[in-house]
Structures are given as C-alpha cells and as structure tokens.
Amino acid sequence: MRILIVSDSHGEEKLLHRIVEREGADHVIHCGDFCTDRDRLPRTSLTVVRGNCDWEPVPEEEYWDGGKWRFLVVHGHLHQVKTSLLPVRYRAEELGARIACFGHSHYPLCEQLGDVLLINPGSITQPRGFAHPTFAVLETESESRVRVSYFTPDGAAVPERGGIFDWKPAP
Template sequence: MSDSHGKANLLKQIVQKVKADHVIHCGDFCTSADQLPDVSMTVVQGNCDWEDAPKESVWETGGIRFYVTHGHRYQVKTSLLPIRYRAEEVDAHIACFGHSHFPVCEQANGRLFINPGSIAYPRGFRVPSYAVLETDCTGTVHVTYYTTNGKIIGERGGSYVLF
C-alpha cells in the first residue's frame, strides 16, 4: 500500500484484515514509526514523511526480487521510464511505488510495476485503494486491487508471468 498520509488506524485495519505474509508501504505514511503496524513490513520514506526510513529498498522472497520506492525521485507522475531503469539496475522483478495516488499495474520489459494507489486520498481514481499480490511456484503473480472497505476493484490488477 501507499500514501496513507497519517491514517494509521486505517492502515492497521487493512493489515489486520488482509493478514499478509509481508506488507510493503511505498511511503507517505506521515506518522511516527511506532504507529506503523507491528508486522513483517518494508517501508520507504516518501516526500511527506519526517520519520527516518530508507528512500528505497530491495526485498526478496520466493525468488522474486522487489524494488520499493516512493516514486517522487523518479517522476512517476509523468513516466515509468526512470523507475524502469532503476528496477533494471537492481535486477528487480517487481517495482512497487506510490506518490501519484493513482493505482497502476503494468508489465514492461519483463518487469511488473505496481502502484497500489492511496488508501487515504486517491487522485484521478474514484476510490481509495491498495493491492494484494499473491505468488505461486510457477513464476506467476496475481495482483488484486481493493477498496479500503475490502471490495475488489475489477478493472485493476491481473495475473503476470515474471519468469
């Protein structure tokens, strides 16, 4: 998820509901670090965060390498090309980012780019959103987008072959 902008209680509710093995927050959490859910979590600093957190992170599980950043340093509001180059540099299968508050899920040059949208303040999209990624042993990932009240957003996500 991304861009929770101080809505720590909503963030915790979603994490408790989803019960993910690992949570990725793409920045702009805008709370103190001790208000983040106490779960296995990768968190990066967004342009509105004051807490010390990495500006980017690489996380790997099950042979899938994730690159996580907020996105403001890569101009994600105008093009995915800069973040695509960075994902290639760190040899990531999946790049997760936020900043635009607009949900994106697209594959380019064999890499998957996921922006879960904003759980607090969507822009250019009708509802707040987050994404759930599920993996299988075949190198395929399944991405499903949800509203903050748990309803599936059918026009986003899908299944993608990584390798």
C-alpha cells in the same frame, strides 16, 4: 506468498492497521507518505520507504527478496513517476528486481514493462484520478506467475485493476 502493498496513507494509522489485520499478508510493503511516527506503523513483516511528506529516518529506496521474487520499493517522487514509468523500471532492472512498487501519484496501476512488473497501489486515503481509495495484494501463484488484485479500504474488490502476470523469476 501473499503481499499487501499500500501507499500514501497520510497519517491514517487506524485505517492502515485495520487493512493489515484484515488482509493477513505474509509481508507488507508501504511505498511511503505514511506521515506518522515509524513506531506507530503496524508491527508485522514490513518494508517501508520515506515519501516526500514523511519525516522519519527510513530509507528512500529499499529492496526486498520475497522467495524468488526481488522487489524494488520507492515512493516515486525521486523517479518522476507522474511523468514516466521508465526511471523506476530502469532502477528495478539495475537492482535485478522483477517487481517495482511505488506510490506518490495516488493513482492505482499495474503494468508490465519488459521483465519488470510496476505496481502502484494507489492511496488508501486520497485517490487522484480514480474513483476509489485503493491498495493492492500480490499473490505468487507459481515460480513464474503472480496475481495482483486491488481493493478498497473496506475490502471491496476493484476488478478493473490488476491481473495475472507470467515470466520466469530471476535466479
């Protein structure tokens, strides 16, 4: 399974649509601050949450079951992700999620804390503390392994981010 993870597109609908079309993912996760009308988001298999700059009535927190993998999706502003990753990790554990996707800081990171893989795809429009705008692609390689890769909006690989992560998925 191939999952596209984006965040903080801040109204750049055309760019978001180009990325979604080019990547051809099985599912798209948008971690908020899309800053457009909900009906202008790509029409695809999509999980989306509201960020601190959004006005549309979408949930502030969602979970998505992708096969044997449960994902927690939040924007991050309500979980203090600019200060610590522990609140979002603990929330993922409460929900039985093995992967937590969030945005808000505009800084790409991929880190495993305990049994939870934390993914911030960065921002496709306004990077902070990182040289490039970014998004992430998660690919399941087996029932116990995922690969996370980062790219710039034009599709260039960002090899200094991502990696391969192993553990047993929740039953």
